[in-house]
Amino acid sequence: xTAGLLPATVIGGYLGAGKTTLVNHLLRNAGGLRLAxxxxxxxxxxxxxxxxxxxxxxxxxxxxxxxxxxxxxDLTRALLDMTAMxxxxxxxxxxxxxxxxxxxxxxxxGLLPGFRVDGTVIVADAETLCRTAADRYLGDTxxxxxxxxxxxxLNKIDLPTPRALADTCDWIAEQGLPRPVxxxxxxxxxxxxxGLVPSTTQPVPDPAPHxxxxxxxxxxxxxxxxxxxxxxxxxxxxxxxxxKGFVTDxxxxxxxxxxxxxxxxxxxxxxxxxxGMVAIGLRGQLDTAGLxxxxxxxxxxxxx
Amino acid sequence: MTTTIYRAARILTMNPxxxxxxxxxxxxxxxxxxxxxxxxxxxxxxxxDERFADKVLMPGLVEGHAHAMEGTLWRHTYCGYFDRIDxxxxxxxxxxxxxxxxxxxxxxxxxxEDPDAPxxxxxxxxxxxxxxxxxxxxxxxxxxxxxIGVQHASGHILNVNSRALELAGLLRTGINxxxxxxxxxxxxxxxxxxxxxxxxxxxHVGFDRDMLACDARGLRDFAKLCVRAGVTTVTDLAARxxxxxxxxxxxxxxxxxxxxxxxxxxxxxxxxxxxxxAHAADLKARSTERLRMxxxxxxxxxxxxxxxxxxxxxxxxxxxxxxxWYIAPQHLxxxxxxxxxxxxxVHTHTNGDEAxxxxxxxxxxxxxxxxxxxxxxxVQHCQLADTAQFNRMGKLGMCVNLFANHHxxxxxxxxxxxxxxxxxxxxxxxxxxxxxxxxxxxxxxxPITPLGPLFTAWCAxxxxxxxxxxxxxxxxxxxxxxxxAITMGAAYTLKMDHEIGSIETGKRAxxxxxxxxxxxxxxxxxxxxxxxxxxxxxxxxxxGAQ
Ligand SMILES: [Zn+2]
Numbered sequence: 001x002t003a004g005l006l007p008a009t010v011i012g013g014y015l016g017a018g019k020t021t022l023v024n025h026l027l028r029n030a031g032g033l034r035l036a037x038x039x040x041x042x043x044x045x046x047x048x049x050x051x052x053x054x055x056x057x058x059x060x061x062x063x064x065x066x067x068x069x070x071x072x073x074d075l076t077r078a079l080l081d082m083t084a085m086x087x088x089x090x091x092x093x094x095x096x097x098x099x100x101x102x103x104x105x106x107x108x109x110g111l112l113p114g115f116r117v118d119g120t121v122i123v124a125d126a127e128t129l130c131r132t133a134a135d136r137y138l139g140d141t142x143x144x145x146x147x148x149x150x151x152x153x154l155n156k157i158d159l160p161t162p163r164a165l166a167d168t169c170d171w172i173a174e175q176g177l178p179r180p181v182x183x184x185x186x187x188x189x190x191x192x193x194x195g196l197v198p199s200t201t202q203p204v205p206d207p208a209p210h211x212x213x214x215x216x217x218x219x220x221x222x223x224x225x226x227x228x229x230x231x232x233x234x235x236x237x238x239x240x241x242x243x244k245g246f247v248t249d250x251x252x253x254x255x256x257x258x259x260x261x262x263x264x265x266x267x268x269x270x271x272x273x274x275x276g277m278v279a280i281g282l283r284g285q286l287d288t289a290g291l292x293x294x295x296x297x298x299x300x301x302x303x304x
Numbered sequence: 305m306t307t308t309i310y311r312a313a314r315i316l317t318m319n320p321x322x323x324x325x326x327x328x329x330x331x332x333x334x335x336x337x338x339x340x341x342x343x344x345x346x347x348x349x350x351x352x353d354e355r356f357a358d359k360v361l362m363p364g365l366v367e368g369h370a371h372a373m374e375g376t377l378w379r380h381t382y383c384g385y386f387d388r389i390d391x392x393x394x395x396x397x398x399x400x401x402x403x404x405x406x407x408x409x410x411x412x413x414x415x416x417e418d419p420d421a422p423x424x425x426x427x428x429x430x431x432x433x434x435x436x437x438x439x440x441x442x443x444x445x446x447x448x449x450x451x452i453g454v455q456h457a458s459g460h461i462l463n464v465n466s467r468a469l470e471l472a473g474l475l476r477t478g479i480n481x482x483x484x485x486x487x488x489x490x491x492x493x494x495x496x497x498x499x500x501x502x503x504x505x506x507x508h509v510g511f512d513r514d515m516l517a518c519d520a521r522g523l524r525d526f527a528k529l530c531v532r533a534g535v536t537t538v539t540d541l542a543a544r545x546x547x548x549x550x551x552x553x554x555x556x557x558x559x560x561x562x563x564x565x566x567x568x569x570x571x572x573x574x575x576x577x578x579x580x581x582a583h584a585a586d587l588k589a590r591s592t593e594r595l596r597m598x599x600x601x602x603x604x605x606x607x608x609x610x611x612x613x614x615x616x617x618x619x620x621x622x623x624x625x626x627x628x629w630y631i632a633p634q635h636l637x638x639x640x641x642x643x644x645x646x647x648x649x650v651h652t653h654t655n656g657d658e659a660x661x662x663x664x665x666x667x668x669x670x671x672x673x674x675x676x677x678x679x680x681x682x683v684q685h686c687q688l689a690d691t692a693q694f695n696r697m698g699k700l701g702m703c704v705n706l707f708a709n710h711h712x713x714x715x716x717x718x719x720x721x722x723x724x725x726x727x728x729x730x731x732x733x734x735x736x737x738x739x740x741x742x743x744x745x746x747x748x749x750x751p752i753t754p755l756g757p758l759f760t761a762w763c764a765x766x767x768x769x770x771x772x773x774x775x776x777x778x779x780x781x782x783x784x785x786x787x788x789a790i791t792m793g794a795a796y797t798l799k800m801d802h803e804i805g806s807i808e809t810g811k812r813a814x815x816x817x818x819x820x821x822x823x824x825x826x827x828x829x830x831x832x833x834x835x836x837x838x839x840x841x842x843x844x845x846x847x848g849a850q
Contacts, residue, residue, distance in 0.1 A: 101628065
């Protein structure tokens, strides 16, 4: 019964990392998707002026039927309002405040009916990340934010020297965080950030080509174990940033799989398009052979 | 132009130039003079009013940190451990066991006509019941069909029954949330910890309102509580102040018999720093005699008992991880810069000492950029500040409003659990604040603890905890110092000390009318000094008539 659930992506990270840039970029490149955006406050955010169609007290109407609401400190209520929207949006972006702990927002989403958590995207500033992480007031908060990341975007990579950038990447690896996706002005293909929506009634489309990313179409063998498959797709060695698709288990039940970095989400579907998956990764980092082996391998006996 | 001269048994003025007197003259709602009758008679014709001849007058008390929500909460069932007086003067006996709580809820339940109406209760505190938790099974005994929710005194926990969980879609297995403990059956126990867990259910149990908001009836009830407590000026420390709320507050406080001056501070959330400043400036211009707007409230961290306050090393005594920031340092700094530049006052909530450090750091840089001769930015609660921090506050020209009541209600808990003995002893360090020359007020944070500055003064003077221990002997202050803190001290933090806080010529005729002299009773009896009522702007409000 995922059909009625609104996928929600939490976008976190400290002030100035580029969360707002990312939101605007996604709105601009939504490709016909109706996005709803919840922000902690209007202000430095908001939406680029040319995208705004109308502005009310706490709501901004955005070109393409998207909307943006400020939730102040009442996220729960704003989320419940969101589920009452008619027609419902295709995807919800929640931009958290610079000091919020994203997993707490994910926790709130989990308590409310009507949402499917579609991962946490953390935006980090390549130039200032190490400094902020060492800040006496902010260090632990920033690290908690980074640890919540399913997808970590290292933004503004053009600003630090190559040496400093390498140090930052080393530091990220030392902390055991997901491998970051490098970006300038958060210009990433929306399908890498948001998954491939909408696709509830159609087969997964081929996303537009992008220089820094590659896309792999996979054809899973029928009769797989969806949970096990999803878990294995989160293996960092495979290089999958995002994956989505439909598979059929041994009993013939259809399932929808979403992967965002280390996060896997599997749900049974009464009706679903033809089996198939699409995986997105950084160019050169997707393990094509490994992925093909994974989806075509018969399910291990232990998984019935 | 009538002049009324009141004779009193004694008048404590809080004005060092004339510390006590027997008569005070009032004209046009203001104090014409205070002194012997013969001196006051030189102003010409007067009426001598003897009604206070056996009473003691003090300046109207000033509550520098309360929330008008206290007025609306009384519509819910009071479930607290301590006796508490409602706006109509009824004393609600403190409930000493969970059975007593359930019993009172059952009686309130029986009085509800609509079978679907929720039953909200407030001020539960299981720490006094040996921490035995209230479960949904307990509340189901009160009603299995009507949603019930009881909020804890700390405001950080809500206990609900099965029906309430069901309405919120949470009576199910598989919930994985740190704020929702599960029973052996895998279902929630009915205890919901922290705003994230509370809010989705709170709206089903009758707490369906912006927790910071207050309606017209609530604002009137809030003022009734003020009269009973001898308070003539009261803050509403974190108000949204949208247009509708401001209209309502202007209307209600403008009613001819509204007995208090309300000082609402604009809450910072949901606006950029620039928009916040613009809104506060606009509100300031719309202020009236009894509604003083234009001040700003910022919250830097969470609470100590909720383990969400930001502490410096060595952190929480029980090893809990450090708490949460509610504002980014950059954002705080921006607000300070702009507020100083625009001559607007900011009061900042800190509980943990790391949050206090942040405030001091941000303030120091902002002041270097925008020197201000008399800003009176105030740190609210500031519960864990040490000597060095108070010293810095003094140097920066900041004021402090310490949470004296907290020490009584939760002092034992802090000693045992949250911060450990040494830091619990120095929490809300009034003596040190004064020694470091920091202008100081003390507060109730009503509804977290009851509105009542004389009780707050008692807390600061005696530093007794609920279990009866003296905690932090060296931080006790004298009765005189405490009475100053609840009058001039609080007025100073609001930059209203030129018009209220003492009984002297030119100030508003605001008096607390007391049955006995607080300086003559034993310090341990300070909280029991009966309040007859108030005089506010020359208008007389007996507590018995409220
Ligand atoms: Zn407060």
